[in-house]
Amino acid sequence: MFRRSPKPPPPLRRRQQEIERQEAELRKQLEKLERMVTQAPSIARRRSRAPASADASKRTQTAARFRVSTERQEKPARRPRSLRKERREGQIIFLFLLTALAAAVVWLISHLHS
Secondary structure (H helix, E strand, C coil), X not given: CCCCCCCCCXXXXXXXXXXXXXXXXXXXXXHHHHHHHHHHHHHHHHHHCCCHHHHHHHHHHHHHHHHHHHHHCCCCCCCCCCHHHHHHHHHHHHHHHHHHHHHHHHHXXXXXXX
């Protein structure tokens, strides 16, 4: 007569089924990637046998790209300053400012006592 609807699986069983489904998907992806890795050498060989006209057009594009990059640099590139020199200049400025601060403190103390 009337059948009762089947009970939903318990949460643990549901989780196990989800994990099994994910494992199956990951296995399929792994197999696909393994096939790609094994086919890569043959694809590379086919590409290396490409017609010479395609290779020549790639070379001209590359040369044009380099030509553009060299034309943009009109001034010769200046050598970057050494870090040691910058650090030394920073130390000198720090000592100068420290001396100025000390002088200001001494002047303030001498004028406040008077």
